[in-house]
Each structure stands twice: as C-alpha cells, then as structure tokens.
Amino acid sequence: MKKGFTLLEMVFVLTVISILFLLTIPNIQKALDIVSTKACEAQVKVVDAAILQYRLLYDEDANSISDLINEGLLSEKQGECSNHKSIEISDGVAYVS
Numbered sequence: 001m002k003k004g005f006t007l008l009e010m011v012f013v014l015t016v017i018s019i020l021f022l023l024t025i026p027n028i029q030k031a032l033d034i035v036s037t038k039a040c041e042a043q044v045k046v047v048d049a050a051i052l053q054y055r056l057l058y059d060e061d062a063n064s065i066s067d068l069i070n071e072g073l074l075s076e077k078q079g080e081c082s083n084h085k086s087i088e089i090s091d092g093v094a095y096v097s
Contacts, residue, residue, distance in 0.1 A: 040081035040096055047087050047094035050074050061092040 005013075047065065050073040054062040057071070065087060068074040080086045081096060088097045 036081075036083045040083060040085060043078065043081050044087060044094045044096060046078060047074065047089070050078075051089065051092055051094060055092070062089055064089055 047068070050068045051062050053073050054060075054068055054071060062068050065074065065079045069076060069079060085096050087094050089095075
C-alpha cells in the first residue's frame, strides 16, 4: 500500500486553510487601522508637549510646526503622522488636518 495524501484530502486541507486566511484578513486590517490612529494621537501629544516647551522658552505660542522644528523641539518626521496626515497648530493646540 502506498503512503501519501489523496487529491481529495489535499483539496480539503487547502480549502480549510483558505477559509481561515479569509477570516483573519479583515481583523488584521482593523488592527492596523487602530494602531495607525493611536500612533497619530500619540504624535499629537508629542507636538503638544513641544508647544508647551516653546511657550516656556519664549513666553509665546508657536505659530506652526516649522517653528518647533527650527528650535529643535521636534524633528522633521514628527511634523506629520505615520499615515501621512499633517499636524497643524491652532490657538496653541496641535490637531490633525
């Protein structure tokens, strides 16, 4: 008697693996969206902290992200979120635009 899998067994296993894969893809995408949103919120908090540092150093509010970058309080990469949304400053508070 020969050892091995029949064609029917292989099709069944591949079908089960495909179904499991299709069920996990939407969950992975939702998780990535949540992570991206949370990362952007954290980045806004970093910019808010830099605004506070600027206010303490110069006794005035920063007008833009470039003010914070020029003073060395933020790096170029910290001026926007990881999902490429820009961070703006209005009335001394950072927000995502």
